[in-house]
Amino acid sequence: MQNIYDITIVGGGPAGLYSSFYSGLRGMKTKIIEFQPKLGGKVQIYPEKMIWDVGGMRPTLGQDFVKELVQQGLTFDPTVCLNTKVEYIEKIDGLFVITTNSGMKHVSKAVILANGGGIISPIKLDIQGAEKFEMTNLHYTVQHLERFSGKHILISGGGNAAIDWAVELLEVAASVKVIYRKEQLSAHEAQVQAFIKGGGQIFLNASIQSLVANNERTCIKEVVIETGYEKVTIAVDDVLINHGYNRESSFEFAADLQPKLKDDYYYVGTGRGKLSVDGLFAAGDIISYEGKINLLVGAFQDAVNAVNSVKKYLEPSAYEHAMVSSHNDVFKERNKELLQEKLVKML
Ligand SMILES: Cc1cc2nc3c(=O)[nH]c(=O)nc-3n(C[C@H](O)[C@H](O)[C@H](O)COP(=O)(O)OP(=O)(O)OC[C@H]3O[C@@H](n4cnc5c(N)ncnc54)[C@H](O)[C@@H]3O)c2cc1C
Known part of the structure; x- marks a missing residue:
């Protein structure tokens, strides 16, 4: 019997990683599938650049930002498949079946597409x-x-x-x-x-x-x-x-699952991460809607919205949002540990 996930996230860039964090916060069983050997998405192509425009974060090198992002994305121990390219998405008996380059099939109740700029590789000499x-x-x-x-x-x-x-x-x-x-x-x-x-x-x-x-x-x-x-x-x-970079556009859908596209690439969606197909959601650079912000902060907002939409899709009686992190019991034990570490450092 295949292991069935609540959410499978296609793409381990900023949008995928933050979706993973938030999905864990909302108690959903999560998997990330990423083509590259490392998580981090496009930020991996500017490791030595300083990022200034993420709220509340001091200017931070891309490579350091990725480290923090990955750590946060893995907070709730999602399953992570690296070096794995999603090739085809279909729906069988009400579940999404995602076929990857190895031929392996991943089964999920909902999918968040966070494939951003697609698979990026430098144009070789x-x-x-x-x-x-x-x-x-x-x-x-x-x-x-x-x-x-x-x-x-x-x-x-x-x-x-x-x-x-x-x-x-x-x-x-x-x-x-x-x-x-x-x-x-x-x-x-x-x-x-x-x-x-x-x-x-x-x-x-x-x-x-x-x-x-x-x-x-x-x-x-x-x-x-x-x-x-x-x-x-x-x-x-x-x-x-x-x-420059080659951008390999991502994967194919079964005929009845193809989401509406803009400019033949971006998924036309809503600010809540919903696409034209039930059960398929999107976050980050790949989604297009009025007011979309193609920045890291935009990817984070999209991730929260997409995850909340998945939660409601899977459990219609669930709250629209998660409890804020500062008052969320999910972090009770971890907060104790973190405060303890802080105290030790101060001594
Ligand atoms: C040079 C540069 C500098 C930037 N500087 C800033 C900045 O200073 N501040 C800021 O806020 N934003 C900046 N940005 C924008 C920011 O990097 C993007 O908004 C952000 O990376 C979008 O995240 P994402 O997760 O949506 O997509 P991506 O980062 O593109 O990640 C998508 C991931 O999906 C994976 N993927 C794609 N297709 C498949 C598939 N079929 N199977 C498996 N995996 C797949 C890709 O390998 C990739 O890892 C910059 C962008 C660039 C290019």
Whole structure:
């Protein structure tokens, strides 16, 4: 007999994780299914960026924010399936059956779709054999700025993310060069000026033609770039690529379950997380309604609304909302432990 969940959440980003927390708070048996090997969603692509606009939270690095978010999302011990891609959702005998890439079927009374921007992966450098350097000095994201301390860095890409990296890396690196295939960088002018003033070097109309490996063939020691009229060889310690992201749109529904879409991607819903199909709810960047806020705070509000809607869907006599956390008995024991820890720290 399949294990039946009250809520299965598709996507372990901010909306999915907060839905998981809130679903636990409302006493529902919860499962999260996430394609990536880690929880955190899109925030994983900006780990070194400072987040300022979450109420009551001091400016916090993306990577630190994710840690807190994951911990909170796991408060009530949901089942978590990582490296698992949802491929198909159907309804059999009144229950949702979610088929994943391994062929496994997950059964749930309701589903919260929190698949946000879909499955995001960086567009890879289109040079044969480049992937073998991903273990050493070819990067698609900046995880830790200190990793690049004192290094000579080449960045390929001219958008906001590439130039933001370039400006930040100038602070720690020995040198930073940017190459971009177009005539003009597309990043914000102020950041481009900051890069130039900070001593960064830019090659326009240029692209990477080949990578030269060290003798052991373990890492890139030089990059040959083509500028239209000449080839230039640049010695490097690290190469960063920001050519944008591929977005794989998510999964399919049985014909009678397809929710109404906006722009062929977003689910048209209500502020309460309801979609055009009974039992399917949504939260976060994936849902569209009048007044939707595509920010972390918006994802959290959506999560609360979607979970409350699921609760009412499963138990029509349930309260509309959970008891506020500050007065909620669910946390009684944990509060004692936390206060005890605080006291110990003060001593
Ligand atoms: C560069 C950048 C900077 C940002 N900065 C800020 C900021 O400073 N402040 C702020 O408030 N917001 C910011 N945002 C917006 C914020 O990150 C998003 O609003 C938030 O991540 C939305 O969360 P989500 O859970 O709805 O979607 P996502 O974060 O996109 O998470 C969706 C998850 O679903 C998973 N998924 C998708 N399809 C499947 C599938 N088929 N099977 C299994 N899993 C699946 C994905 O792998 C992903 O983990 C920023 C966004 C970007 C891109």
